[in-house]
Amino acid sequence: PRKFYSANHDEIMAGYTTDIYFVKTRDLLKENGSLDVPVVAEIFSKEAGVFAGLPEVLSLLKDKGVKVYALEEGMSFSPKEVVCRIHGPYGAFGMYETVILGFLASSSGWATAARECVKAANGKPVLCFGARHVHPAVAPVMERVALVAGGCTGASCILGAKLAGAEPQGTIPHAAVLIIGDTVKTAILYDSVLPEQESRIILVDTFKDEAEESLLVARALRKKLDGVRLDTPGERGGVSPSLVQEVRWRLDMEGFSHVRIVASGGLNPEKIRLLSQAGADIFGVGSYIAHATPRDMTMDLKVIDGTPIAKRGRLPGIEENPRLKRFL
Amino acid sequence: PRKFYSANHDEIMAGYTTDIYFVKTRDLLKENGSLDVPVVAEIFSKEAGVFAGLPEVLSLLKDKGVKVYALEEGMSFSPKEVVCRIHGPYGAFGMYETVILGFLASSSGWATAARECVKAANGKPVLCFGARHVHPAVAPVMERVALVAGGCTGASCILGAKLAGAEPQGTIPHAAVLIIGDTVKTAILYDSVLPEQESRIILVDTFKDEAEESLLVARALRKKLDGVRLDTPGERGGVSPSLVQEVRWRLDMEGFSHVRIVASGGLNPEKIRLLSQAGADIFGVGSYIAHATPRDMTMDLKVIDGTPIAKRGRLPGIEENPRLKRFL
Amino acid sequence: PRKFYSANHDEIMAGYTTDIYFVKTRDLLKENGSLDVPVVAEIFSKEAGVFAGLPEVLSLLKDKGVKVYALEEGMSFSPKEVVCRIHGPYGAFGMYETVILGFLASSSGWATAARECVKAANGKPVLCFGARHVHPAVAPVMERVALVAGGCTGASCILGAKLAGAEPQGTIPHAAVLIIGDTVKTAILYDSVLPEQESRIILVDTFKDEAEESLLVARALRKKLDGVRLDTPGERGGVSPSLVQEVRWRLDMEGFSHVRIVASGGLNPEKIRLLSQAGADIFGVGSYIAHATPRDMTMDLKVIDGTPIAKRGRLPGIEENPRLKRFL
Amino acid sequence: PRKFYSANHDEIMAGYTTDIYFVKTRDLLKENGSLDVPVVAEIFSKEAGVFAGLPEVLSLLKDKGVKVYALEEGMSFSPKEVVCRIHGPYGAFGMYETVILGFLASSSGWATAARECVKAANGKPVLCFGARHVHPAVAPVMERVALVAGGCTGASCILGAKLAGAEPQGTIPHAAVLIIGDTVKTAILYDSVLPEQESRIILVDTFKDEAEESLLVARALRKKLDGVRLDTPGERGGVSPSLVQEVRWRLDMEGFSHVRIVASGGLNPEKIRLLSQAGADIFGVGSYIAHATPRDMTMDLKVIDGTPIAKRGRLPGIEENPRLKRFL
Amino acid sequence: PRKFYSANHDEIMAGYTTDIYFVKTRDLLKENGSLDVPVVAEIFSKEAGVFAGLPEVLSLLKDKGVKVYALEEGMSFSPKEVVCRIHGPYGAFGMYETVILGFLASSSGWATAARECVKAANGKPVLCFGARHVHPAVAPVMERVALVAGGCTGASCILGAKLAGAEPQGTIPHAAVLIIGDTVKTAILYDSVLPEQESRIILVDTFKDEAEESLLVARALRKKLDGVRLDTPGERGGVSPSLVQEVRWRLDMEGFSHVRIVASGGLNPEKIRLLSQAGADIFGVGSYIAHATPRDMTMDLKVIDGTPIAKRGRLPGIEENPRLKRFL
Amino acid sequence: PRKFYSANHDEIMAGYTTDIYFVKTRDLLKENGSLDVPVVAEIFSKEAGVFAGLPEVLSLLKDKGVKVYALEEGMSFSPKEVVCRIHGPYGAFGMYETVILGFLASSSGWATAARECVKAANGKPVLCFGARHVHPAVAPVMERVALVAGGCTGASCILGAKLAGAEPQGTIPHAAVLIIGDTVKTAILYDSVLPEQESRIILVDTFKDEAEESLLVARALRKKLDGVRLDTPGERGGVSPSLVQEVRWRLDMEGFSHVRIVASGGLNPEKIRLLSQAGADIFGVGSYIAHATPRDMTMDLKVIDGTPIAKRGRLPGIEENPRLKRFL
Ligand SMILES: [Zn+2]
Ligand SMILES: [Zn+2]
Ligand SMILES: [Zn+2]
């Protein structure tokens, strides 16, 4: 019996996740003798964004006998700009329209949101903590693309980070602190089991006020403490600029200037900007990236058997775009 | 080499899509001797919605030695209502927090949006056409849940429909009409190859004005035509109530009252309401369901080793909810 | 019996369209022996605009023994700027206050709106198609002033155009196409009956999609076709920039670059700007000009028998304005 | 030489105020042999309103050999409701499309606005003082329709009132008071020259505060004074509820309860409601009626030679409306 | 040398705080022989509110030979309702116009705001803590009126409470906790020095999270603890409903259901409503009462020497109000 | 028996207007032996403003054995800027926290509002007429600070002006004109009794229109008239730019260019700007200054016995501010 409802790689490859009408189309065109007519298809989005998802499209189309031109992974695109063009017999790729657009829409949505956060942080590290917001089948897709195309510095999802060629990053969750029963005790234990080269960053909002707990932890680990993570829940006002400023001030006052402040919890580009000004050093972003609206992609046939054509509402024939590069 | 970046079922099961800090937590608690302390965890969302994703959670936790109470798939929940409660040794399920929340957040988001459309259609069929908006690994998850928990009547994604125990539905795409070169010719060919019991629904906005093309197709297929699909692009004003009303009027005037009108293209609950009043019979919904914001879920430890507890900002101890039912 | 309710020229001249209280005033002042006291009256508007209607005022006051200073027809005026000053015995013109203000308010309102459209078109022709929005008695007043004071290039109202010294312009209405039953057939017939020097501009939204019909017409008339008129009804989304762009593209693709695009239907300055950028060449404007709010005019007595005076709320005496010129 | 630019009745009748393209259409259809094909045309407005202008349409079409069905003058209509239907040979009336729509649009706009004021006054008299806002050729059209279709009680335009079968109403303007130099003196003179049966209503804001002047005039004319007119300029705060209330109070205090208060100056339905509550008895309305946006009318051919037809965007064939009545 | 700039009682009585022009008026009228003409003056406010300040007005006018009618202290009044009427020789009280209006405007403003809070609390106690927002000379005026006319239960200002016949209420400030250095230690000490019959209410947001500190204090004082005061600063999100709910839950869980929750810090009627629903028992209000906009009062002479009169804009003569009662 | 509820100077000095909890604190700390621990307290406001009230604070703390640093009276401060710092034994000043903050909050609020008006007047005189809006005990505090810290030119409150070292200013109230019964007669009488060196400014809106009355008064006093005061009530539209402009024009026309225009009645900075452009010369401001929201002040202990400390939400230790100056 099937464990989960997500499609495995071989199911995607076999076309099981496409829309049924592309299968019907194949039958129809076969009957009509035009299944393998040479066509040119172009893909664009109505909104601007950051282009991503291409490697999966190329994996899908490799050895299908088509030529593929596209922007490079991570390039920005304008509204209605052609981001990908496919030349080949319709039968060779037409059935995958749904799949190709799905790869690009999802990944470009996440990459665009990640890029906005990275720009707001203006050089300070941004970590992607979005895995809990999406189905686990795509969590690694999202976290990988946030790093590779969006510019994030790290990701907490194990497989996502690995696919991006990085080590997964993170601290310890509230659960650990609650079970051990005391933040300082948890910090000391954490320090004792963690490999020496890894960062000691402690979550400080489980039991006590963040300013108090930051100092208690800093006094316990001293030079070995790399950072404290503020993740104040909405029920306590969230992480605010004045909280960051106060924690910074109190740490500095006791000589803990080396301790960095990691902020997380409902961050978005605007909050990142404000918290950065208030003194935060690292930003953990979840929902803003994970909830990104997909960048809807449209694929239009623009040339059929050498003739420029298009459905009503679109411009027939190829729309030149010198930024495209040949990949297949 | 890996074809796609999505996680296969065995990778999810093995914990590769969880956040790294849950792995660190396991090590820490093992060191501390408290990995298998008995705990009670509760899950809630800050926003109201329709609960979905439970079957995947149960697949994951089966044989893990935990008890699971939850709402039933498809039930509505209130803000902050406990939707799921897990009793068991922390080590048995703690590592899967990310995965469990991801299953529920994604599916509940999609189910909630689908339910809104179904309510707006007030008894008329709603079809889920959202596959092209999401990564193909989760397209079947979404389309299945739109039917099973959201109440949609059909889905176009092959695997999605099958998992919901339904036949995938759809017509033919613009590509087929463009290659064959004429909507009427396409309709006749489609009629000749389609198994007799399947519906003949023809897309009528590729080349000509929808009202004109609807009549041409109806005159060609006559009694055999089941419906026409209006999918007018934004460049031509989208599908509007006045267009639906006119197509209905013109079809009726020539005796084609049996031909149903399928509307699609950027529909949402409000548009469904207006188009239904204007005479549309069936609704194809893509982005409104696929773009649904995940219903963010939070898991809190509420009892540890028999003692009520909670992190700052939450209420310690179990919050009774008589609507929960035991599943494991 | 009277055919229509509008006033003929002799009725206006005879004072039948003035407010009754000016007649009573005449009787009163006669009784008082002050009917022919010398006065100075000034006219202004609270809002800025384009001054128009002066020739009708001058026709009315000619041979009445008054001096008239005014801005020139078509000049812009500022809020509260004196636009006209009349010196003379009160009895010579006082009774016409209503009539004078009515001439100026109406024409200045239309001229102001026309000027805004002309500015938005930035050198491309603007045609006034507003006759159907107003009573036929004033349609020629409006269309004439739109050309003469507002700067429009042409008008469709026969008398209006003639009064402006222009040839009336227009294509053929939907009615002709509907009766002939086919746009292409109509175009060919139109071409055959129209004098050679007149423009062949064909309305292309009666039966089919505009892009399709534009090409059919262009293929039929080829070099003889001067333009196509897009007048898409609101029920089909109106004339949008993307429609203009597509029609342009498709015409060019088949070598019909010489065919100009005329846009009409609910245009206003903002839409003119957008459609012009998208490639439209000529603009037909109806309601924006015809619905223009009259520029309300106020006439104040400012000097009576040599003494500066004014009612409460106004400044007694002449307010100098060097831009005024003597006309009578 | 022509005195004014407005069209006289014979010019309208001769078709000089129609759009040129209807003339071209006549030539075209004559050539095509279909000028006198029997057609049915329907007229509607997109917005709701009060129907007016019909008598002029009937004057135009009388003896043209057409049947005319319409709402009655003064009836309310709904958005898109058919308000007029014409049966006959196209050649008999097609050329007048512009003229017919112009009659109806203008008059229905004014009637709608007048009706709103009359409703707001809730039984108290409303006088139309709008002549100075429009070209004198249409001032009588507007004032007549405000009475006959809109429900106003009186009009100041001499010809307008006469056409409505009423006596023109009004007081005396600021000019008379300014020339005579004193409001009380003007009132006494006015009383002495006015026929006994006419109302003595005196304008009280020319020189002094309205409350002061009202008392001065009332003390002078006593029982013979019928009313005072408050017409405070915007520069003094306009006519406000508190002003009306105070004038009422001061008049009553000195025993002048029989003196009615006439309010004018920028009134609209909302202000009428407030001033009526404060004690105003009669309302003079100018710009709100005169500036009314025309109710745009559309004429569609719906049947040609017995066949239901319509241009794209409209419903072919007759749309039944049992409220229509046959007039020709 | 003068210590402060506020006026002492004898200075007020001597007229030193009145506007200079009332002094000049006295001289002028004396010269004119009309200083002691009998007049009637009426006082009203444009806005609705709660009437207060009367006792001070009566103290001022006692033995001045005037009759005073007024609403009773604490009654609500409507916009423009006469709230006070004075009969007497102008010279006996005219000079005090400024002073009389000042007494009433200030106190009615404070009483109105206090009443709104009391209504929002719906029976639960409201304490006035506003002294620090106003000059100390008027702090007792405000706190007294908040109790006597507004309905507050207690006040913290010593003199204010005494004047209202109550005991001043309050806990201990942050300063005490900071100096003693620990909230629990402070609580114990406080308990030991406080007379037995007084309430033990402890401020719990100085050093630690409020939920944590509440439990620590409750465990220390147990049955003797009457309440905890939440006064969370804006820098920590203020006092929110979820904080109140959590503190209540945690106190109850440990058996401290008798401990009441006092909320303070930027409260207004809307926040009081929300916090009350969340479980707060007592409300401390400062700025909402202290910042209340004065209810501007106007005094008009309405009768002079038996003749009704009023300045422009007001109604001459007495306006009857049966709610007034004679006080002097 | 007590005449009024305001506190006299000796009551303030004795601490009767402080909050009761500071008295309890004193007892507590005495018990604890820490009443006279050396501390540093800092005062700030969350909003920007103009600093005022310092002289009263210094009067209070003189001879108390504390050091006081502060901004100078009348300096602007930024949000959260330290405006005052007190060093000394807690017992020496802690009890006065309420009083100190009250002095500063009230006076800084008034000073800030006055300064805004003065800036808007851009060099023309601004007079403070606010006494009637506040309790007479603080009227002199407000009017004094409006001059000394806010920059106003004059004040009407007798004691307020004196404390600022100025002569109280004002004209005559409506009451005087009403009793004398005529504005011109009042003006002549006023001129005859007023010392020669004082300004003759006459209030001109009691009985007649302002423009009329201004001329009547000017013709009566001629060269001796210094100004007219426009104070039009809201019931007559208030003082508007067009009224000012007209009065100026009419005065100039009759040669009264030396007569200045004083505007009053609901002025605020924006209205001052507009009236000044229209020609007003002097501005009387009441409610805008008197209703100013107090600038809330917070006092925090920042150092106790040499150790930097602060409550949660604040930064421990002294925050340097080089703008502070030592006063005690
Ligand atoms: Zn989420
Ligand atoms: Zn947290
Ligand atoms: Zn999408």
Ligand SMILES: [Zn+2]
């Ligand atoms: Zn489509």
Ligand SMILES: [Zn+2]
């Ligand atoms: Zn119109």
Ligand SMILES: [Zn+2]
């Ligand atoms: Zn059209």
Ligand SMILES: [Zn+2]
């Ligand atoms: Zn007007």
Ligand SMILES: [Zn+2]
């Ligand atoms: Zn007037």
Ligand SMILES: [Zn+2]
């Ligand atoms: Zn305050």
Ligand SMILES: [Zn+2]
């Ligand atoms: Zn606090």
Ligand SMILES: [Zn+2]
């Ligand atoms: Zn006030």
Ligand SMILES: [Zn+2]
């Ligand atoms: Zn006044």
